[in-house]
Amino acid sequence: xxxxLRTSPHQVSDRSxxxxxxxxxxxxxxxxxxxxxxxxxxxxALLLVTTATxxxxxxxxxxxxxxxxxxxxxxxxxxxxxxxxxxPPAFPLWMAVVAGxxxxxxxxxxxxxLGFNVFNPALIGRAFVQAAxxxxxxTWVPAFSAQRFSEFVPTTLTAPLMMPxxxxxxxxxxxxxxxxxxxxxxxxxxENVVASSYxxxxxxxxxxxxxxxxxxxxxxxxxxxxxxxMDWRIPVAVLASAALTAWMFQLYDPAHYPAPTFVLLSGGxxxxxxxxxxxxxxxxxxxxxxxxYGAVIGVVTVMIRYFGGLTEGVMYAILLGNALTxxxxxxxxxxxxGTRQQGKxx
Amino acid sequence: xxxxxxxxxxxxxxxxxxxxxxQNPVFVMVLGMCPTLAVTVSAVNGLSMGVATLxxxxxxCLLVSLIRHLVPxxxxxxxxxxxxxTFVTLVDYLIQAASLALYEALGAFIxxxxxxxxxxxRAEAHASKNPPLKAVVNALGMxxxxxxxxxxxxxTREILGAGKLFGITLFGDNFQPWVVMVLPPGGFFVxxxxxxxxxxxRSRKEGKVQA
Numbered sequence: 335x336x337x338x339l340r341t342s343p344h345q346v347s348d349r350s351x352x353x354x355x356x357x358x359x360x361x362x363x364x365x366x367x368x369x370x371x372x373x374x375x376x377x378x379a380l381l382l383v384t385t386a387t388x389x390x391x392x393x394x395x396x397x398x399x400x401x402x403x404x405x406x407x408x409x410x411x412x413x414x415x416x417x418x419x420x421x422p423p424a425f426p427l428w429m430a431v432v433a434g435x436x437x438x439x440x441x442x443x444x445x446x447x448l449g450f451n452v453f454n455p456a457l458i459g460r461a462f463v464q465a466a467x468x469x470x471x472x473t474w475v476p477a478f479s480a481q482r483f484s485e486f487v488p489t490t491l492t493a494p495l496m497m498p499x500x501x502x503x504x505x506x507x508x509x510x511x512x513x514x515x516x517x518x519x520x521x522x523x524x525e526n527v528v529a530s531s532y533x534x535x536x537x538x539x540x541x542x543x544x545x546x547x548x549x550x551x552x553x554x555x556x557x558x559x560x561x562x563x564m565d566w567r568i569p570v571a572v573l574a575s576a577a578l579t580a581w582m583f584q585l586y587d588p589a590h591y592p593a594p595t596f597v598l599l600s601g602g603x604x605x606x607x608x609x610x611x612x613x614x615x616x617x618x619x620x621x622x623x624x625x626x627y628g629a630v631i632g633v634v635t636v637m638i639r640y641f642g643g644l645t646e647g648v649m650y651a652i653l654l655g656n657a658l659t660x661x662x663x664x665x666x667x668x669x670x671x672g673t674r675q676q677g678k679x680x
Numbered sequence: 681x682x683x684x685x686x687x688x689x690x691x692x693x694x695x696x697x698x699x700x701x702x703q704n705p706v707f708v709m710v711l712g713m714c715p716t717l718a719v720t721v722s723a724v725n726g727l728s729m730g731v732a733t734l735x736x737x738x739x740x741c742l743l744v745s746l747i748r749h750l751v752p753x754x755x756x757x758x759x760x761x762x763x764x765x766t767f768v769t770l771v772d773y774l775i776q777a778a779s780l781a782l783y784e785a786l787g788a789f790i791x792x793x794x795x796x797x798x799x800x801x802r803a804e805a806h807a808s809k810n811p812p813l814k815a816v817v818n819a820l821g822m823x824x825x826x827x828x829x830x831x832x833x834x835x836t837r838e839i840l841g842a843g844k845l846f847g848i849t850l851f852g853d854n855f856q857p858w859v860v861m862v863l864p865p866g867g868f869f870v871x872x873x874x875x876x877x878x879x880x881x882r883s884r885k886e887g888k889v890q891a
Contacts, residue, residue: 429856440869465860497856 349562351448354614355408357563361554362415362609368550369543373423373475374482376490377543383427384459385414387434395443409448413437416456416609419544420602420649421463424475424487424501428494429467433459453656454613457649464649470498474517474540476505517541518600519645528592534599545602555608564612567621571628572607572635573598579636597636606648607631616656623659623666631655691814699822705798706829706871707878712798715789716830717867723846725785726834730827732775732790734820736767737799741807741819748808760803761794768793798826829874836870837861 370378392410396403404410417437421430437459442451464471475487489498518529518539533539535548544551559566580597597603611617611631618627631651638647694702705711715733720726740763751759772790776783783790793799802822807815838844841861843851860866 462860465863465865466858467856468859470856492856495851495856496854 351409352407354563355412357561358412358558358609359408359415361558361563362412362419364550364554365419365544365547365605366415368547369419369423372477372482373487373543374479375485376475376482376487377418377423379427379486379490380421380423380425380430380543381415381418383430384418384421384434385411387431388414388417388438391435391438392443395439399443401447404447407448409442410438413442413455413459416544417459419605419609420456420460420542422471422474423543424473424489425463426470426489426492426498428492429463429470432466433463435459436462449615451615452659453653454610454616457610457653457656460649461653473498473501475501476540517645518596519639522592522596522600523639523645528596529600531595531599534596539600542602545605548599548604551604551608558608564608565614565617565624567624568612568617568628569607571625572611572632573603575629575632576603576607576636577632579633583636583640591640597639601639601646602648603635606635606652610648610652611655613656616659618659618662618666620663620666620668622668623662626662626666627655627659630658691817695814695817696821699818699820699825700828701825703822704825704829704878705822706826706833707874708882709798710875711801712796712826713871714792715796716833717864717871719786719789720830720833720837720867720870721841721862722785722838722844723831723835724782726830726832727827728775728782729786729789730823730830732771732786733793733796733798734823734827736764736771736793736796737802737823737826738816738819739767740764740799741802741815742812744803744807745810745812745815751808756808757800757804760800760808764799764803765794798822832874833867833870836874837866840870841866 366381370381388410389405393403393405396405414434414437417433418430421433437455440462441453441455441458442448445451460471470489473489475489488501488504492498518534518541521527521529529539555564555569558564559569577594577598580591580594583591584593607628611628618624631648631654634651634654635647638644638650644650699705703709706716712733715729719729740760743763744760747759768791771793775786775790802819806818810818835845838846839850840858842857843849843855849855858866861870
């Protein structure tokens, strides 16, 4: 009788990087589809341009570093799609190219590629264009305008390096009733108007291309979590800590601070919690660390929204969480099985 | 970085070119980063800061070299700082008299030339060991290299951040300025870009020598 001897690991997993990434891209398709349905050609062009830029940059830098192509691990695709979803739908395409290049070149390749990046590349891209083009990134357009499938929003096709045209007149022509040009968060912050939870859930509000329908994002996230392509603890921790913080503020002063449901459903919190914070390369790996990481993101998001100059804080909250990740991992390492707990004698 | 001791060599073209290219203070030694990052929001600011530093560098190196046998070793750093501070005060008043706008744009960074490590570094590593003429030529090269560095950064940031160069509009009125480029992060981005370019050029050159 012969016996086959093998070294560990004995349990073979088929969860490769490519497979996980491919499923994340698949799960993003409904969100992208909804965005295109809402905003039409402009959103579609934005998605295609950022993704193409990210892929091209990745290929170019692979070649410059004389490395084999890393296009087929799908990570650059995810960066491109996520980047488009965080940008306003009518964002000028040439700025989207800048954002895509910065995301891959500075956010990822500079650190040594996938797995070595400290920050979420898509958010680095967005943070750069937010600092570079503060007006364009806060120019919002109404959803479901009549000609959205036949014509672009004028700002989308701005000539490279040029300033996007003023679209106040164009928005008036769309005859969308009572469009204020402000996101629900901005309306709460500056006008004290709280949007209805139903509108926020279904996504019929003014926002970035992909941060509108909370239900859709949650469903896609649930699929990923169920297939174990994503750590479910991170979105749960982010949302729970944001809700808890908001609830405490509301208890303190109900007239000034909105309900936790508004905080959860508005802005990019859903998209950020489900797709950005869960990026495997930039989130902690220890079970306790994941909860701390999520909690930090949730609290910081609410703090920036309530006390910061910006209306939305998810991006900076996640980037801050990313920066804390190595630190969190270092201090939350679980006890190795069979060893004594530190500090305890016998 | 240890600087080579060139006490016994005569003046060569390399005495000058060392600071411009091989040991460029901004792109190779990465010294004096405080003014480099802070004042280079426009080409004019960068260039005038560079010229001011050049003047202080050359004058103090000349003086340090002239008195190099008189200064006791124990107090040499204090002596250098007094000499440098004298010339900085001179430059400070000169700029204030020439252009108040420029003086306000450069702000405290003119006075801070006193603690610019390029100047003290040159005085200590080169001028205190070499005859006056050689010290001046070397300081001139370093100063020119520093000025080129600041100008390169300032021009890049002005072109991207305002669409202008020396205040002249380049791309028409519709240009979209990259606001981030005139903010502090932009300084780091542009400096990183230039360092990358220089590293690339140098590695190419070394590759050729080996091949």
